[in-house]
């Protein structure tokens with residue numbers, strides 16, 4: 001029996017997305033040449049220690065990524081997920097590891113950015129990152145002062161770095177414990193806790209589907225593997241679900 005025979009129109013669906021869903025929009029994935037992120041080692045740019053040690057380097061890394069996000073557009077995979085959310089009888093929740101805004105611009109509304117958003121920022125001096133964020137569409141710099149507390153040097157991109165707790169974990173686990181279908185799109189399954197979500201879904205009895213160019217690190221936890229570029233496989237998956 002195919003996994004699709006086990007899916008009913010009012011099934012609840014959780015979708016986890018990673019850098020692969022934005023690749024065809026033109027944004028680089030992380031595990032390019034020997035795991036460098038745009039030429040940087042993770043520990044040099046994506047940890048609180050890196051920000052404390054060399055805030056200018058970290059701002060430069062995210063200023064570049066922020067510029068990149070403004071130059072690209074949602075692709076057919078982002079739009080297909082928004083169509084599924086609009087037309088599906090059951091709940092559709094997208095949990096993205098991506099810090100771009102392509103899901104929003106593609107039309108998704110029920111969305112969680114578990115690793116933050118590069119177009120937002122907060123001041124580490126007067127907020128803990130859970131409080132109110134500020135929109136940030138231009139470059140951040142070390143000498144910029146926070147409008148709230150006046151301190152310079154605390155403003156940081158609203159990004160969950162390695163060693164920091166991802167956002168809305170309780171809401172995510174609640175959704176995983178109640179989902180009937182778990183779809184993973186364009187993620188290598190290297191980074192936890194996101195890479196462990198499929199196991200939670202399996203424990204809830206969900207059917208699990210992976211859409212990727214290749215088999216990810218967690219491919220064994222999926223009942224179905226749909227190989228190919230997300231811009232083609234995700235619209236086809238959504239058409240099949242809505243048929």
Ligand code: BV8
Nearest residue numbers: 018019020029030031097162163186187188191192229230
């Ligand atoms: C946490 C924001 C605990 C940054 C990101 C030692 C110390 C501390 C922690 C750890 C440690 N050892 C391990 C850990 C845990 C750590 C971790 O998992 N490390 C890994 C490296 C082993 N995790 C954490 O630190 C997390 N926090 O554990 O907190 C805690 C507990 C209590 C209290 C406090 C804390 C936080 C992790 C979040 C890090 N931030 N992002 C930024 O973006 O700059 S992670 C970042 O990397 C992304 O958000 C994403 O999650 C990850 C990249 O993965 P992918 O999205 O999968 O991208 P990748 O390039 O790897 O793969 C792309 C895939 O797409 C490939 O499979 C490819 O085949 C496919 N693809 C490509 N093109 C296409 C395609 N598919 C379809 N179509 C295409 N066209």
